[in-house]
Amino acid sequence: MRVLNSLTRSLRRVRGADEEDGRSYFPHPGALKDGHRLELLRGGEEAFAAMLAAIRGARRRVLLGTYILRADAVGERFSEALRDRCRAGVRCLLLYDSLGSLGLSVRFLQRLREGGVEVVEFSPIAPWRHRWGLGRRNHQKLLIVDDEAAFVGGLNIGAEHMAPPAGAGWFDLHTRIEGPVVGDLARLFRRTWTGAGGRPFRAPVHEPEPGPDSGSALVQSIDNRALGKRGRMPASYRHAIHRARRSVNLMNAYFIPIRSLRRALRQACERGVEVRVVVPGASDVAVVQFASRYLYGRLLRDGVRIFEYPDRMMHAKVAVIDGVWSTIGSYNLDVRSLFHNLEAGLLVLDEDFAGALMREFESTVAASEEVRLEDWRSRPWWNHLLEWVSYRFRYWL
Numbered sequence: 001m002r003v004l005n006s007l008t009r010s011l012r013r014v015r016g017a018d019e020e021d022g023r024s025y026f027p028h029p030g031a032l033k034d035g036h037r038l039e040l041l042r043g044g045e046e047a048f049a050a051m052l053a054a055i056r057g058a059r060r061r062v063l064l065g066t067y068i069l070r071a072d073a074v075g076e077r078f079s080e081a082l083r084d085r086c087r088a089g090v091r092c093l094l095l096y097d098s099l100g101s102l103g104l105s106v107r108f109l110q111r112l113r114e115g116g117v118e119v120v121e122f123s124p125i126a127p128w129r130h131r132w133g134l135g136r137r138n139h140q141k142l143l144i145v146d147d148e149a150a151f152v153g154g155l156n157i158g159a160e161h162m163a164p165p166a167g168a169g170w171f172d173l174h175t176r177i178e179g180p181v182v183g184d185l186a187r188l189f190r191r192t193w194t195g196a197g198g199r200p201f202r203a204p205v206h207e208p209e210p211g212p213d214s215g216s217a218l219v220q221s222i223d224n225r226a227l228g229k230r231g232r233m234p235a236s237y238r239h240a241i242h243r244a245r246r247s248v249n250l251m252n253a254y255f256i257p258i259r260s261l262r263r264a265l266r267q268a269c270e271r272g273v274e275v276r277v278v279v280p281g282a283s284d285v286a287v288v289q290f291a292s293r294y295l296y297g298r299l300l301r302d303g304v305r306i307f308e309y310p311d312r313m314m315h316a317k318v319a320v321i322d323g324v325w326s327t328i329g330s331y332n333l334d335v336r337s338l339f340h341n342l343e344a345g346l347l348v349l350d351e352d353f354a355g356a357l358m359r360e361f362e363s364t365v366a367a368s369e370e371v372r373l374e375d376w377r378s379r380p381w382w383n384h385l386l387e388w389v390s391y392r393f394r395y396w397l
Helices: 002-012 019-023 043-056 073-087 106-114 181-195 232-242 259-270 286-294 296-302 335-340 351-367 373-377 381-392
Strands: 033-042 061-066 091-097 118-122 142-145 149-153 173-178 217-223 247-252 274-280 305-309 317-321 325-329 344-349 369-371
Touching (some): 091 181, 106 118, 232 325, 232 335, 259 274, 259 296, 369 373
Parallel strands (some): 061 091, 091 118
Antiparallel strands (some): 149 325
């Protein structure tokens, strides 16, 4: 039966490049797991509706982790859904970051706890506590329901992701996934949860063998919780960029790439690969935007095309290379995200998912303004100064 299922999946998978060629974009292709379905979710309207529907349909357990949790209309909808499932006997666990959710009302948290939700604050801002630290935050955005479906991407729990007038209309992308990697994400959540003081729970031990009705995407989960995993995401980016033949497309909210990634992008341009980057034109963190713009000159001279998304925040963290390799998750392309904060993402080998991401990328490029080298050079002197100063603090942003 196992051989038959494998053969069925192989016959069903249709790719522009064969699977073995696609695997070459991954530094550890053996870590890719078969049998996944992915659905791309655009903005708060799609993502929150799908997440809330999954929570309301939970039968056994809900695991929700977020960097930012707000007591606004969106936060209230999630609070109500979690409390409702607790009344139905479902165990609901909520993990939020202390710094990201700074100012969250005590009353909001009290209602959750009174409703049966187990709530844990990650790394409370308390300098008097033993081993307290401000620098390492839990930036993961994870929802795992019944160990059967998971949600991963860039959205926090807040109204800024909703379209006006309900919110600020931030552009962001999330994904719903089914398949073996869901178990990996549940185990990652468990390690983070118990490390933050949460009551243990039994994570899935065995992964079901994908059947003939399973999805065909090959996926690897990636995180940097363990010390030895801190460099996995930049290494994955470098590996895929080095193997790029046609195109490298990056969309990232906080773009201050480290030197090795800049070198990889330059070398891709030298090989004739089209390299395009979409960044916010109106960032919610001005100092990060100034630090990012400090690098524009050398990137533009190397041949990288940079597009700034106008008017509202572009908060996505995705990439597509050659229509083969793609990634989505919470990783920003800056030092703090790549090496310090706790992050979670997916590396995907699937043409359909890469195609869906590319359609979003192209529409975003069409709505953005391209940065020209001559315009960058002619910016006001005080911009030069702010960018230079901001870049000095890049390790703390």
